[in-house]
Amino acid sequence: MPETTVKRVTAADVARSLGLSRATVGFVLNETPGQTIPETTRARVLAEAKRLGYRTNAAARALASGRSRIILLVLPDWPLDYSMRSNLDEASLALDRAGYSLVTMTPHPGGQAQPLWETLRPDVVIGMAPFEADRLKEIRNSGVQHIIPPTPAGEAGSYDDLGYAEGPMLQVEHLLQRGRRRLALATSPDPRVADLVAQRRARAAKTLEERAGSSFLREAAITESNAGETVAQWMAADIDGVVAYNDDIAALVLGAALRADISIPGSLAIIGHDDTPIARLLVPALSSVRLDTAGLGRYLADLALSAATGSAPPAAGPETDAHLVIRETS
Template sequence: MTVETKNRRVTAADVAKSLGISRATVGFVLNNTRGQTISEATRQRVIAEAERLGYRPHTAAQALARGRSRIILLALPDWPVEHSLGRHVAEASRVLEEAGYSLVTYTLHESEAVRPLWEALDPDVVMGLLPFSERDVASMRASGIASIIPDPSSEPMAWQTGPSIVAGPGLQVAHLADLGHRRIAFAAPDDARLTAIVEARFSAVRNKALELGLPTPDRRHLDFHDSSARQAVQQWSASGVTGVVAYNDETAAAVVAAAVREGIPVPGELAVIGHDDTPWAELFVPSLSTIRLDIEGLGRQIAMTALVAVDGRAVPAEDPALIAALVRREST
């Protein structure tokens, strides 16, 4: 006997009706319920018929039954999705998928026009790369979200001074100083969305320069679509700046390209170092010296932190010495 299931979800009841057996038996087989005395022949018949009819488990119903959605919601700041952030999320997603969880990303915006995604998904954990606002925490609590990371009840962590923020800029400045550069500048993209992280990185650059006895670096914000990069290298050249710490590889490329167009040799008169070690940094001419972060390691750390919250798993120790590494290439 067959069941008409066109244009609607196939249910366990449809499988039971098609086979002429009880709904409970089908449910026990499809849910792999332990302690049942169901013959192997019946079990195989149920599995084969469920596959033939196109049965798919109802995720929401399963989540309600077991008290979990097996969804981890990662709330991203309103930053451009650059190569490093993409790798970070991809590795976290891979680790969580292996553990039986789905990672869903959601970009936080200031506007309240759209209902927060955690209200619709009922995730097991909501994680953020930055601390959540009081408004967002209240919304999560009202939605019944029990696990929020960073924990809003704990002392807020100073993410601006975390190893993934300060290690790279420190290495950039130290590298230029080791090469004999005394006048250093800092170049950042002119993107308001990045204000907080640009400020954090510049603070790390300034502190490292102070530690090494260098003057406070001149900071410029570059718009990649106008002449601001060329104006910056002109002014840096005139003021004796010989080394540039760039916010990322894209900014470093903009500075190098502007210097080449101005006839300023790189690295002869202006050394430039980027950040993130994007794939094209090595292909750029001249190839870009840069900072390689253990992005995959950070992604795994995100995933394991989420699993601790739901499964009580141990978080592997993170070695700060491996967080950032200098990659020396032609631009310095």
């Protein structure tokens, strides 16, 4: 059987069908700015394009309109964990509803790939974390018109704190309310999250000092290989409560404690952070802190859309309220 080729419907086909000029149809289909096309004509063009099965040529549309309708989200070199995936899912959904595509990239130290802000010509480049000054200059020099945040890390206008400070505070306060006074801090050894670990450690330590006038008696980066030995040492030091960096680290502590026949929460209370699905699936179920990570995704999408369309930016910061979820480990 001979091969059948389906001809792509073009703007010229739409113009011919309507008896309009190719220029007029092109202005409508490419959303060319600065053109005064009557609304009735615009509606006819769009309806006929849909009837004929016209598909926009993205490259031509971007060239004509000056907009690619692509939002590039630059991610730090963090693990793609449950919270991050929730952020990205919500941001992608919000942008898709507005007619924009979300593309993500993670620059790696020493990486040789050409940055996507040079190849995609995105309408907006937005960082999950503030850009360093050199990286900000590099993006700006590539021709990107809108960069969020527009200032380097640590300067006014950047967002060094997206509202997640309450989580470690709630962890410490909960254990203190449970009568636990000899607390240990379980952190992550992953160098990619060293900054996040430091932020949560500082907030937790500050809360412990303010509420109880004390400090963490022990601290360790927990791995599968050292969890058992570390927990044994903590129990020998009469540790009665553990604040964990996240639920994965808390699960390692919990597993080591159960294998050592340590009563949970009788002898040792444990609380995680992020309220990931594993927290509900563990036996005993893990107490944790739930964050509205989807709220951050919507906030990032709103920021990007405000820059791309020239509309007003979000009036308030991200909805990142932290909520204590008490289960069986505390």
